[in-house]
Amino acid sequence: MGEESLEIEQLFCTLFETYGYDFRHYAYESTRRRVLQRVQHEELSSISQLQQLILKDENIADALLRDLSINVTEMFRDPLFCCELRQRILPRLTQHEHIKIWHAGCATGEEVYSMAIMLSEIGLYSKSQLFATDFNNTVLDKAKHGAFPLQNMRSYVQNYQQSGGNQPFSDYYHANYSAAIMAESLKKNMIFAHHNLTIDQSFGDMNMIVCRNVIIYFNRMLQERVLQLFFDSLVDGGFLCLGSHESLILSPLKNKFKIVSSEYKIYRKISHSKSG
Numbered sequence: 001m002g003e004e005s006l007e008i009e010q011l012f013c014t015l016f017e018t019y020g021y022d023f024r025h026y027a028y029e030s031t032r033r034r035v036l037q038r039v040q041h042e043e044l045s046s047i048s049q050l051q052q053l054i055l056k057d058e059n060i061a062d063a064l065l066r067d068l069s070i071n072v073t074e075m076f077r078d079p080l081f082c083c084e085l086r087q088r089i090l091p092r093l094t095q096h097e098h099i100k101i102w103h104a105g106c107a108t109g110e111e112v113y114s115m116a117i118m119l120s121e122i123g124l125y126s127k128s129q130l131f132a133t134d135f136n137n138t139v140l141d142k143a144k145h146g147a148f149p150l151q152n153m154r155s156y157v158q159n160y161q162q163s164g165g166n167q168p169f170s171d172y173y174h175a176n177y178s179a180a181i182m183a184e185s186l187k188k189n190m191i192f193a194h195h196n197l198t199i200d201q202s203f204g205d206m207n208m209i210v211c212r213n214v215i216i217y218f219n220r221m222l223q224e225r226v227l228q229l230f231f232d233s234l235v236d237g238g239f240l241c242l243g244s245h246e247s248l249i250l251s252p253l254k255n256k257f258k259i260v261s262s263e264y265k266i267y268r269k270i271s272h273s274k275s276g
């Protein structure tokens with residue numbers, strides 16, 4: 001192991017032991033790039049100096065956490081995936097008395113509000129519960145609040161329409177200065193919770209798990225842990241939706257899922273019962 005990777009390992013041990021955030025099994029190259037950017041930004045001369053600094057200064061640790069957790073998201077991100085969900089997948093949940101959906105790594109929540117809109121439009125929201133989790137409390141608070149930059153709404157309307165939405169999008173929020181405040185009716189069946197995919201346990205009986213653009217940042221070992229967690233959290237026949245650059249293909253769990261859409265990375269847990 002080179003000196004730099006050793007320093008990074010020590011930095012991540014300190015971050016874990018002091019603040020409980022575990023980046024030790026994230027994909028190496030992308031975490032390395034972000035650590036070096038933080039070293040440069042703080043005008044330090046080495047990663048070891050950064051390690052010393054985060055021990056003393058929680059603000060620097062927070063900044064590093066923000067760098068490493070990558071919270072980029074948008075409403076109706078990947079509209080063709082959303083269209084597939086709206087037209088082919090969500091209607092298959094109609095038969096259930098209650099529908100439980102888990103958004104793991106929800107960031108600031110745009111994804112979960114998009115889901116609430118789609119479920120409302122096909123008449124399923126009233127019997128759905130949406131669990132939205134992230135390990136970053138700052139983004140989770142924003143998600144709970146449901147206020148997004150008003151200037152983003154223009155591109156979100158386009159995404160929404162491309163995803164097959166045809167209602168006036170402005171019905172789903174009201175403007176308050178520079179913020180778009182999402183309608184209370186969308187929030188009513190949402191539950192936000194802190195959950196760390198690297199250490200926390202499964203959530204039970206999910207009909208669908210949406211975890212997009214999260215495991216791409218993990219190494220193979222951590223990806224396997226998380227996929228097992230999802231397998232354990234899904235009911236038989238439950239759907240797993242991954243991001244466009246993520247897949248089950250290399251996982252030993254792939255035989256326990258059926259591919260529903262290889263294009264949109266949608267999988268279904270193979271049912272043990274005949275009725276499925």
Ligand SMILES: C[S@@+](CC[C@H](N)C(=O)[O-])C[C@H]1O[C@@H](n2cnc3c(N)ncnc32)[C@H](O)[C@@H]1O
Binds near residue numbers: 135139196212
């Ligand atoms: C790029 S965002 C994806 C947001 C949304 N799923 C989407 O596709 O637009 C990745 C999110 O995963 C979260 N994340 C990263 N590692 C995590 C972990 N170990 N446990 C829970 N959330 C994590 C980050 O905090 C971030 O909010």
